[in-house]
Amino acid sequence: MNDSAANSDAQRDPANTKLDLKTKLAYGAGDLGPAITANISIFYLLLFFTNVAGIPAGLAGSILMIGKIWDGINDPIIGLLTDKTKSRRWGRRLPWLFYGAVPFGIFFFLQWIVPPFSTQQSNNIWPLFWYYVAIGIISQAFYTVVNLPYTAMTPELTQDYDERTSLNSIRFTFSISGSILSLILSKIIFSQIADRQQRYLVLAAVCTVISVLTLYWCVFGVRDRVMAFEAKRIQAEEAPSIPFGEQLKIVFSNRPFLFVIGIYLFSWLGVQVTASIIPYFVVNYMGLEESDIPSVLIAVQVTALIMLSVWSALSKKIGKKLVYCLGMSLWIIAAAGMFFLQPGQIGLMYVMAVMAGVGISTAYLIPWSMIPDVIELDELQTGQRREGIFYGFMVLLQKFGLAFGLFVVGNALQASGFKESVAGQATLPIQPEQALLAIRIAVGPVPTVFLICGLVLTYFYPITREMHAEILLKLKERKER
Template sequence: MNDSVDDFSPINPENPKLDLKTKLAYGAGDFGPAITGNISIFFLLIFFTNVAGIPAGLAGSVLMIGKVWDAINDPIIGVLSDRTKSRRWGRRLPWMLYGAIPFGIIFFLQWIVPRFSADPSANMWPLFWYYVVIGLLSQVVYTVVSLPYTAMTPELTQDYDERTSLNSFRFAFSISGSILSLILVQIVFSYIGDREQQYLVLAAVCAVIAVSALYVCIFGVRDRVLAFEAKRNQTEQPPSMPLFEQLKIVFNNRPFLFVIGIYLFSWLGVQVTATTLPYFVLNCMGLTDSDVPGVIIAVQGTALIMLFVWSALSKKIGKKKVYFLGMSSWIIAAGGLFFLQPSQIGLMYFMAVMAGVGVSTAYLVPWSLIPDVIDLDELQTGQRREGIFYGFMVLLQKLGLALGIFLVGNALQASGFQATTAGQPLPIQPESALLAIRFSVGPLPTIFLIFGLFMAYFYPITREMHAEIMMKLKARQENSGA
C-alpha cells in the first residue's frame, strides 16, 4: 500500500454534510473514554473511602495533585498534535493509535488496592502515593487519546449546524457508554460480593471495551480526516508561532474565554453532582449499593434522549436558549434533591430525570461552540490551532473532575464523614456529614450552574456571525489558491 494521502482521500472535504458511517465512527471515539470516565466520576472517591480505606479529604486530594502537571500536559500535547505530520494517519490519529492500549492498562491499575503493610494505618500513605502516581499517568494517557479526538470535530465539517449534529452523535455514544458502564456495575456488583474484586473485574471489562471503541473510531474516520489534511496541505500555511505567542492569542480570543467559562462551570456542576450522588443514595436515602446505578441511569438515560431533542431545537432557537432551558431544569432538580426524604424514592427518580434534561446541554452546548471559536481564530491569525484550543477544554474537563472530587472529599471530611476500614461494613454517618452530602448535591452545583448561565448570556458568536466568518475564510482560501 502506497503511503500517500491521495490513496485515502475519496471523500470530498468541501461537502459539509457527513454520512452516517462517519458520524457513528466519530461517536465511537468517545464511547471508551466515557465508560472509563464515568466509572471514575461516580465511583473513584467512594472507592478510595469505602474500599481502599483512605480518609475522604486525603482521597479528594489525589487528583488535585495531578493538576500542577496537567496545566502543562494538556496544552503541550495540543500543540504537538497540531504539529504532528503523518502521511498515513494525519495529525490526530497517531496519538490515538499508539495511546489506546496504555490508556486501558493505566485505567485498570487505578482500581487495584496494593497491600504494602498488614497494618491498615501503615498502608494508608503508601496507598496514597500509589494512587497519586497512577493518577499522574492516567492524566497523560487520557489526554493523549481524548484531546486529538476532540480536536477532530472542526476538521470533519465546517458547517455550523452539522457540527452540532456531529456532537450529538459524539455525546450519544458518550452517554451510552456511561449507561453501559452503570449496567456493568449493576451486573458485577450483583454477582461478586467482595468490594475489592468488584472493582477489579469492572475495571478490566471497561478497559477492554474502551480500547476497542477507540480503534473503531480511528479506522472509521481515517478517510475523512486524511481528505481534510490533503486539502489543508494544498493551501499555503503561515509559519508556526512559538507556544507562548499562541497562548497569548488564545487568551485574547474573547469568545473562547466565554466558552471555557461556560464549560468549566457546567462541568463543575456535573462532577460535584456525580461524585456526591452515590453518597446521597446510600446515606441520605438509605438505599443499597445496587440501587446507585439505577439512579445514575435515570440521569444519563434522560440526557441521552434529550441530546437529539436539544440538537434539533438548537437549529430553531439557537444554542444559547437551549442551554438556558436545560440549566433551568437542572437547577430546579438540584433544589428538590436537597429537601428529599428517605421515603420519597419516586420523587428522587423524577428529580434525576429533570437533572438529566440539563446535563445533556452541559455536554452538548460548550463542545458545539468551540469549533466556531476556532474558525474565528483562523480568520484573525491565518492558522488553525484546534489542538491548543481543545487542549484547554480537556484541561478544564479534568480540572472540573479533580476539583469536584476535591471539594466533595474535603467537605465530607470536615463534616465528620467516617471512612470505611477495608473489609469492614459501612459505618453510620453523623448528621453533619448527611447535611454536607445534601449541600453537595443541591446548592453547590446550583451556584456553578448560575455562573455558567451568566457566561452563556454574554457569548457573542451567533449563527449569522459564524456564516460571515466562513464566507471570509472561503474567500481567503480561493484567493490563496488562485
C-alpha cells in the first residue's frame, strides 16, 4: 500500500490516527480531578475520622468499607449503562462526565464536615457514623459516574498497542500530579491553619473546585476524537445484543482479563493500604508533626511521576510484564525497610519513600495499559465492544478487595489498642506499643504479601505485543469483509 492510500485509510478510521498532544492532555486532565479527591481521601480520610471527628478506628474502617463496597457494586451497573447510552452530541461516555461533575464535587466536600451533633455525648457515636456512611455512599456513586466512563474511553481514543501505554503515561502524569498538588496544598494549608477541623474543610473546598474544572476540560477537549470513533462504531454492523447474564459468563471466561483484575487488585491493595497507614506511621511511630505527612507523600508521588515516562519508554523495549516485575521488586525492598525503621531515622525514611515511588509508578501504569488489549480479544471472540462492563467489573473486584483491606486495617488498629481523639481535642493521645507494632506491620509486611501475589500473576499473563498485533490484524480482516 502506498503512502497516499495509507493516509486515506487513516482519515477514514480515526481510531488508527495518531493522537495529537492537545487531545492527550485533555484526556489526562480527566483523571486529575478524581485523583485529587481520591488521594486526599486515601491519605487523610481515615485519619480525619479518628483524629478530628473522634470516631473509633474500627468504626472508621467500617465507614470506608461500606463506601467501597457500594462503590464496587455500582461500577458494573454504571459500566453497562454507559455501553448502552446514546447521545448524538456527546456519545456514550461524555454525558456522564458532563452532568456528574458538579454533584461529584459537592458530595466529596460534604465528607469533610463535622456536623453539629458530633458534640453530643461521646458515647453516642452512631448519628455521626451514619452521617458519614450516607455521605460516603452518595459520594462514591458520583465518583463512579465520572470516573468509570472516563477510564472506559481509553480503547476509543487509540487502538495502537504502544500508544495506549503512552496515553496512560500522560493520564497518570496528570493523576500523580493531582496527588502531588493536593499534598502541596495540604502542606500549605496545614502550616497556615492551626485548627485541625478547619484545615480539612479548606483543603476539601480547594480540591473540589479544581476537580470539577478539570473534568470539564476533559469533556470538551476529547469530544471531537470520541465522536469520530462513535460515528465509526455506529456505522459498523455489530453482533446482536447479548443478555447481561451471558455477558458475565463471557467476561469471566476471558482468561487474560482474570489475570489483569488480579494484578490490579493486588497492586492497589498495596498502594491504598500503604497510603492509608502512612499518616499514622509518620505521626504516631516516627514522632513527626501532622504537617510533615505531605512531605513524605510528596517524595513518593514525585518519584512515581518522574518514573512514569521512564517505565513507559522501557516497556516498549522490554515489555510490560518485565517493567512491572522490576518496579514491584524495588517496592518490596522499600516496604521491608519501612518496617525496620526506627524513630529518628528520618533520612532513611525518605530514601524508602523514594524507592516505593519507583515501584508505585508501575502499579499506576501497567494494569491500565493491559485492559484495552483484553477488550479487543473479547471483541474478536464475540463481535462486540464492551469497554464499560470490562472496566466496571475490573474496578468492582478491586474495590471489594480494598474495602476488605481498609476494614482490616481499621479494626486491627482498634484491636491493638489505638486511641482515637475526642472531637475538638487539641492534642493527640499517646499510643500503646501494640498499636505502633500494628502500624509497622501494615506499612511493611502486609503490602509485601499483596505485591508478591501481583508478581506471580504478571508472570503468567498471556497477552504479548505479538499476540495483540495478531488480534488487531484479525479484527481488521473481519471488518474489511
